[in-house]
Amino acid sequence: MSGGRISRRQFIKGAGGTALGGLALGSLGGLLAACSSGAPAGKKGQAGQAAPLSRDPRTLVVAVDAFLPDFDPASYFLLSGIVTNYGIYEGLLRMKGNSATEVEPVLAERYRTNADKSVWTFSLRSGVKYSDGTSFDGNALKAAYTRTITAGLGAGSTLSTYITDPGTQIVVKDPGTVVFDLGLPVPRFDLLLASQYGTGVVNPNVESQGKNHGHDYLTSHSAGTGAYMVESVSPNDQVVLVRNPNYWRGWSSRQFERIIIRQVEEDSSRRQGMEAGDFDIAFPGTPQDTAALRTTPGIVVGDQKVMGMEYVVLGEYGPLASPEARRAMNLLFPHDEFLASVMEGTLEAPNSVIPDLILYSDAGSYPRTTDVDQARRLLQQAGVPQGTQLTYEYYPGRRKEPGLVLQQQLQQVGLSLKLVEKAYPAFVADMSTDRPESERASMYYWFWWPEYNSPSDYLYPILSEDATPKAALFNSGYYMNDTVNKAINDGYTVSDEHKLTAMWTRAQEIMGREDPPWIPIGQIVDTSYLRGDIDGYVANPLYVLTYDYYALSRAS
Amino acid sequence: MGRLIARRLAFMVFVVWGVTLVTFFLSRVVPGDPAKLLAGPKASPTEVAHIRRIYGLDDPLWTQYGRYMADLLHGNLGVSFVTRREVTTDVRAFLPATLELAGYSLLLGFLAALVVGTVAGYRRGSALDAGGRLMAIAGLSVPAFWLALLLQLLLHTRLGWFPLGGRLDAGVAAPPRLTGILTLDSLLTLHLHAFVNALWHLALPVLTLAAGVFGLMTRIVRTSILEVVGEDYVRTAQGKGLTRWRVLRRHVLRNAMLPAVTVLGLEFGLLASGVFVVEAVFQWPGLGNYAFQAIQASDYNATLGATLVIAIAYVLTNLVVDLAYLYLDPRIRYT
Numbered sequence: 001m002s003g004g005r006i007s008r009r010q011f012i013k014g015a016g017g018t019a020l021g022g023l024a025l026g027s028l029g030g031l032l033a034a035c036s037s038g039a040p041a042g043k044k045g046q047a048g049q050a051a052p053l054s055r056d057p058r059t060l061v062v063a064v065d066a067f068l069p070d071f072d073p074a075s076y077f078l079l080s081g082i083v084t085n086y087g088i089y090e091g092l093l094r095m096k097g098n099s100a101t102e103v104e105p106v107l108a109e110r111y112r113t114n115a116d117k118s119v120w121t122f123s124l125r126s127g128v129k130y131s132d133g134t135s136f137d138g139n140a141l142k143a144a145y146t147r148t149i150t151a152g153l154g155a156g157s158t159l160s161t162y163i164t165d166p167g168t169q170i171v172v173k174d175p176g177t178v179v180f181d182l183g184l185p186v187p188r189f190d191l192l193l194a195s196q197y198g199t200g201v202v203n204p205n206v207e208s209q210g211k212n213h214g215h216d217y218l219t220s221h222s223a224g225t226g227a228y229m230v231e232s233v234s235p236n237d238q239v240v241l242v243r244n245p246n247y248w249r250g251w252s253s254r255q256f257e258r259i260i261i262r263q264v265e266e267d268s269s270r271r272q273g274m275e276a277g278d279f280d281i282a283f284p285g286t287p288q289d290t291a292a293l294r295t296t297p298g299i300v301v302g303d304q305k306v307m308g309m310e311y312v313v314l315g316e317y318g319p320l321a322s323p324e325a326r327r328a329m330n331l332l333f334p335h336d337e338f339l340a341s342v343m344e345g346t347l348e349a350p351n352s353v354i355p356d357l358i359l360y361s362d363a364g365s366y367p368r369t370t371d372v373d374q375a376r377r378l379l380q381q382a383g384v385p386q387g388t389q390l391t392y393e394y395y396p397g398r399r400k401e402p403g404l405v406l407q408q409q410l411q412q413v414g415l416s417l418k419l420v421e422k423a424y425p426a427f428v429a430d431m432s433t434d435r436p437e438s439e440r441a442s443m444y445y446w447f448w449w450p451e452y453n454s455p456s457d458y459l460y461p462i463l464s465e466d467a468t469p470k471a472a473l474f475n476s477g478y479y480m481n482d483t484v485n486k487a488i489n490d491g492y493t494v495s496d497e498h499k500l501t502a503m504w505t506r507a508q509e510i511m512g513r514e515d516p517p518w519i520p521i522g523q524i525v526d527t528s529y530l531r532g533d534i535d536g537y538v539a540n541p542l543y544v545l546t547y548d549y550y551a552l553s554r555a556s
Numbered sequence: 557m558g559r560l561i562a563r564r565l566a567f568m569v570f571v572v573w574g575v576t577l578v579t580f581f582l583s584r585v586v587p588g589d590p591a592k593l594l595a596g597p598k599a600s601p602t603e604v605a606h607i608r609r610i611y612g613l614d615d616p617l618w619t620q621y622g623r624y625m626a627d628l629l630h631g632n633l634g635v636s637f638v639t640r641r642e643v644t645t646d647v648r649a650f651l652p653a654t655l656e657l658a659g660y661s662l663l664l665g666f667l668a669a670l671v672v673g674t675v676a677g678y679r680r681g682s683a684l685d686a687g688g689r690l691m692a693i694a695g696l697s698v699p700a701f702w703l704a705l706l707l708q709l710l711l712h713t714r715l716g717w718f719p720l721g722g723r724l725d726a727g728v729a730a731p732p733r734l735t736g737i738l739t740l741d742s743l744l745t746l747h748l749h750a751f752v753n754a755l756w757h758l759a760l761p762v763l764t765l766a767a768g769v770f771g772l773m774t775r776i777v778r779t780s781i782l783e784v785v786g787e788d789y790v791r792t793a794q795g796k797g798l799t800r801w802r803v804l805r806r807h808v809l810r811n812a813m814l815p816a817v818t819v820l821g822l823e824f825g826l827l828a829s830g831v832f833v834v835e836a837v838f839q840w841p842g843l844g845n846y847a848f849q850a851i852q853a854s855d856y857n858a859t860l861g862a863t864l865v866i867a868i869a870y871v872l873t874n875l876v877v878d879l880a881y882l883y884l885d886p887r888i889r890y891t
Contacts, residue, residue, distance in 0.1 A: 055725065055726050055727050056726070056727050059726060059727070061726060066849075068638070068640075069639055069640055069641075070640060077595065077596035077598055077599060078596045152602065152603050152606035152607075153603070153606070153607070154594065154595040154596060154599045154603050154604075154607060155599075156600075156603060157598060157599060157600050157603065160600075197598070212610060216640070219639075219640035219641065220640075220641070234649070234841060235636075235638070235639035235640075235641065235646065235649075235841075235846075236638075236639070236650070236841050236845055236846055236849055237722070237839070237841035238722075260726055262722070262839065263839060264721070264839050265836055265839070266705075266836065266837055268705060268708075268709075269708065269720060269721060269837065269838075269839065272708055272709065272712060272713040272720055273720050275713055276712060276713050276716065276720065278719075278720050422587075423586075423588075423852065424593075424852055425586070425587065425588025425589070425590070425593055425852065425853065425854040426586065426587035426588055428588070428589070428592060428593060428597070429587040429588050429589055429592075430587065432589075432592060432597075433589075451598060461597065461598055471601055472592065472601045472604060473601070474597055
């Protein structure tokens with residue numbers, strides 16, 4: 001300023017600086033206001049209604065955390081494979097509605113069994129075609145199941161539980177009738193056939209399509225009898241399914257014409273996509289995401305308890321070798337507080353060491369009690385000295401929280417807990433590779449659900465004495481209990497209902513009260529997110545995070 | 557120049573060999589069994605062993621390495637356990653998406669840095685200089701992951717201005733594939749709707765990555781401008797009566813670009829690490845996300861393939877930078 005006057009340059013500089021500053025402050029204010037508002041402003045629908053749909057209403061968009069480009073029923077065995085294939089492949093039977101014990105026919109019209117339930121005869125539905133137009137019949141079924149059992153691609157274990165020689169055990173009496181001769185009584189073979197794992201029927205013509213029994217062809221093509229078929233696959237991006245024009249149930253205008261399954265790894269992105277109307281269905285995210293979406297207008301959150309359980313594996317070695325020490329760990333875990341405050345309704349309290357909906361589950365066999373004093377006494381009895389350090393191993397994104405809670409609780413009894421996070425491949429390797437005791441964690445976070453509704457099927461890979469890491473399986477705590485082990489093995493072959501009930505009641509009593517293999521944290525609840533205008537969704541407790549696309553429609 | 561290029565390409569062979577050696581053995585040393593992960597936790601040990609045999613994972617390590625190198629010499633990068641496709645197919649599918657993302661991010665970040673850094677350097681000590689430096693620090697300091705989520709939350713979920721992720725809307729048909737770079741392909745094939753939609757989808761991930769580029773480049777450009785502006789020849793040019801714009805364009809910028817171009821080459825390496833995160837958040841089906849999935853799944857072939865591609869791209873980028881020097885400064889000659 002010279003002579004009391006402001007030069008033009010000074011005025012412009014000052015005005016420019018003020019304008020810039022004002023713009024920055026205004027932007028910051030807008031940013032803070034927008035972030036703190038409770039609902040999406042740009043695409044908010046009316047109260048109770050979903051965000052307006054700005055895409056083709058005849059296309060269903062499903063957001064999952066991952067999918068595998070694997071359309072081979074003899075191979076896919078992870079949830080990331082099931083989610084795409086449930087609409088493509090069918091089996092003889094499936095679970096009915098939301099029942100855990102009733103089945104309904106699909107590719108079979110009806111079935112019967114002999115007196116001791118060792119021979120099962122299926123009358124096949126006529127007029128069923130694969131997506132390429134070739135007909136499904138008994139010979140195709142036998143070929144498909146033989147392929148699944150013998151190709152060794154990963155999904156053969158379900159059928160091979162009872163069918164070890166498909167050439168002689170699967171008999172095609174005529175193109176419309178197939179007999180399964182299991183060689184021993186299997187009272188609920190129907191439940192096994194309703195499994196999602198390894199029972200899908202693929203077109204046997206795939207064998208001529210390429211290497212590995214046509215498996216390579218099925219990484220980018222499908223060949224099922226189901227309602228949908230693969231149109232395009234973009235790994236790590238999306239799969240597009242379109243209607244199978246030959247589908248035996250036929251089509252109406254209500255069903256979706258296309259299904260787009262998108263890979264959206266981030267929990268927050270799936271939540272935001274649901275809020276903004278980008279997705280019709282999404283895999284659940286964190287408990288906090290789920291809690292927020294429960295109160296979001298136009299979004300429905302699932303609430304189906306499934307046959308799955310989360311738990312903390314307790315190693316039967318080192319400081320936790322004795323049953324008393326492992327009982328103490330169970331007494332230290334505050335289930336009800338943890339489920340209410342941390343899991344916010346996404347897990348249900350355990351009533352047994354196996355999920356409630358598994359056959360012969362004995363609710364009440366697990367005393368969900370927190371008693372620090374009793375835990376202290378048990379640890380003294382077990383001879384675990386004060387100052388002992390235990391380790392809790394988990395993998396990113398999954399359940400550090402139980403470890404944190406146990407860490408606090410263990411301090412009260414003079415023990416410490418080291419939390420060890422490992423990348424998923426290393427974590428799985430730790431759980432399923434035999435190592436000296438000094439290299440094993442004391443506890444592992446894990447979760448499990450069965451291939452079909454059977455306590456033996458549920459428990460064998462995670463508790464059988466034949467399923468320790470020595471066999472590269474998941475009895476990672478090296479649990480050894482003769483009575484429980486006998487129950488697991490006998491459960492495959494015993495057919496007497498009273499014997500089974502007594503056997504499993506006793507086994508759960510042991511696992512819940514006397515010699516616990518783990519701390520059951522909670523039963524998994526399927527909290528899938530759905531747009532409010534999606535009709536027809538019925539969650540089944542066996543088909544975790546799986547959607548029957550043919551049954552879904554959009555409310556007009 | 558021909559000799560420079562030939563030398564660099566020969567050098568690249570050693571780089572590729574070194575990368576394969578280190579990555580191959582490191583990936584196998586890290587705990588994890590891809591056969592088990594592929595088969596799932598319910599597969600029998602027999603089935604896991606069978607899968608291991610299919611992918612040759614039960615051979616001795618040196619045998620596996622020898623087989624890999626023999627295949628590599630024939631342009632075969634093996635099969636990905638996750639995508640179940642040849643890794644070369646995956647690279648062809650995913651690389652263009654990453655090149656598109658990285659290219660626009662570098663361009664936007666660099667251009668913005670050029671403008672802001674020049675203004676800040678010319679207006680040293682002013683409010684504009686302070687504002688430019690503040691923006692540069694913000695761009696450098698803000699983690700890409702946080703910025704990505706914030707932009708998604710604000711500009712998609714709250715305001716609805718931009719899409720959540722992906723490369724195109726579900727209802728928009730992709731243009732015929734010529735290069736795999738959607739904006740380029742749609743322009744070349746006159747699919748303007750797809751072009752606009754692709755640009756719209758690029759906005760948020762490009763903004764996220766460009767912020768980091770902008771932050772570093774602004775500071776470099778500003779410092780260079782300050783150095784050059786103080787040179788005698790610039791004062792001479794100003795004294796001769798040349799306009800400020802002419803002085804800037806013909807005397808200042810060209811000389812100030814050398815350090816910026818050097819850093820641009822290095823910036824590519826930094827961008828490669830940012831791309832991993834941004835592609836995951838925005839569901840961008842690029843090489844970064846592919847490599848991330850591969851590492852998580854102990855997918856050896858895919859991990860190696862992606863690492864090789866990034867290493868080769870890094871060497872080529874720095875070759876381009878060195879060639880750019882020759883244009884920017886005629887005094888520079890490579891022996």
